[in-house]
Amino acid sequence: MPAAKPGSPAKSPSKPQAKPQSKPQTEPQPEVPAPAEPPTSTDRPSADAPIEEIDAMTEHHETAFELANALGLEGKVILVTGGDRGIGREIVKLLEALGAVVAYTDRSDRKSHHGSLSLHADVTYPGEMEEVVERVERELGPIYGVVANAGVTRDSMFHKIHHRDWDTAISVNLTGVYNTIRPVYPLMRERGEGSIVFIGSIIGEQGGIGQVNYSVTKAGVIGMARSLAREGAFKGIRANVVAPGFVETGMTAVIPAEIREKITADIPLGRFASTMEIAWPVAMLLSPVAGGFITGAVISVNGGQRM
Numbered sequence: 001m002p003a004a005k006p007g008s009p010a011k012s013p014s015k016p017q018a019k020p021q022s023k024p025q026t027e028p029q030p031e032v033p034a035p036a037e038p039p040t041s042t043d044r045p046s047a048d049a050p051i052e053e054i055d056a057m058t059e060h061h062e063t064a065f066e067l068a069n070a071l072g073l074e075g076k077v078i079l080v081t082g083g084d085r086g087i088g089r090e091i092v093k094l095l096e097a098l099g100a101v102v103a104y105t106d107r108s109d110r111k112s113h114h115g116s117l118s119l120h121a122d123v124t125y126p127g128e129m130e131e132v133v134e135r136v137e138r139e140l141g142p143i144y145g146v147v148a149n150a151g152v153t154r155d156s157m158f159h160k161i162h163h164r165d166w167d168t169a170i171s172v173n174l175t176g177v178y179n180t181i182r183p184v185y186p187l188m189r190e191r192g193e194g195s196i197v198f199i200g201s202i203i204g205e206q207g208g209i210g211q212v213n214y215s216v217t218k219a220g221v222i223g224m225a226r227s228l229a230r231e232g233a234f235k236g237i238r239a240n241v242v243a244p245g246f247v248e249t250g251m252t253a254v255i256p257a258e259i260r261e262k263i264t265a266d267i268p269l270g271r272f273a274s275t276m277e278i279a280w281p282v283a284m285l286l287s288p289v290a291g292g293f294i295t296g297a298v299i300s301v302n303g304g305q306r307m
C-alpha cells in the first residue's frame with residue numbers, strides 16, 4: 001500500500017480515519033538497502049520450480065549458465081526424442097537452461113518455442129531417425145548426448161492384448177530406441193565420448209498388472225543400456241537409465257481417482273513425481289562432471305515405491 005502523503009489522513013482498514021497531524025517537512029533520505037541475509041531452505045527452488053525460478057535462485061551460482069559450466073553441459077549438443085510434452089518437454093527445457101544445445105523429435109505438428117531445433121520424426125522409422133541425426137549434426141554440431149524418451153502405453157490384461165497393441169509398444173518403446181541410438185552411436189565411437197540416457201520405468205523393474213507389453217519394453221531398455229555401457233566404455237561412451245515411478249503427466253492423468261489413491265498409498269513419499277523431478281537426474285547422468293563415472297546404472301526415481 002503506498003504511504004500517505006504528509007497532511008493527508010492515514011488510511012486504516014479496521015479503524016476510523018484519524019485526524020490529520022502536521023509533520024515538519026524534512027529532506028527525503030536515500031533508501032539504505034537491508035543487509036543481505038544468508039539463504040534459508042525456503043529460498044531454495046523446489047525440484048519442480050519453473051526454469052526462471054531455478055535460474056534466479058540457484059545457490060552459489062549467479063546464473064544457470066554458471067551451473068552449466070559446473071556440470072559441463074554448456075554448448076553440448078543433445079538429442080531428445082519425444083521432447084514436445086510431458087517428461088520430454090521438461091528435459092528439453094532444463095537442458096536448455098543449463099546451457100546445452102538441444103534438438104528434439106516429436107510425431108505431432110504442434111508448434112513449439114523450446115529447444116534449438118524441433119524435428120518432426122517417428123522413432124519407428126529408422127530412415128527418419130538417420131535423417132534426424134544427420135540434420136542435427138549439420139545444423140547444431142556433433143551430438144554429445146541422447147535421451148531416448150519417446151514411448152507409448154497400450155495397457156490391457158495379457159489374455160486380452162491385441163497383436164496390434166503388442167506390436168505398437170514394441171516398435172515405439174524398444175525398436176524405436178534402437179532406431180534412435182543406432183545412427184549416432186558410431187559417431188560417438190569415432191569421437192571418443194558420448195552419454196546416452198534411456199527413460200525406463202518402475203514397471204520395467206517390477207512388472208505391472210495389465211502392462212505386460214509395456215513392462216517387456218522397459219525391461220528391454222535396461223538390458224540395452226547395460227550392454228551398451230559395457231561395449232561403449234572403452235570408447236568413452238556412457239549409458240544409463242532413469243526409471244521413473246508414477247509421474248504427473250498426461251499418461252497418468254487418466255488414472256481413475258480410486259486407483260490413484262491406492263497407488264499413492266504405496267508410495268512412501270505420498271505423491272506422484274513432477275516432470276522436473278525426472279529431468280534433473282537425466283541432466284546429472286548426461287553431465288560429464290556429475291555423471292562422468294556412472295555407467296550401466298538404473299536410477300530409480302519413484303518416491304520409495306520400489307526399494
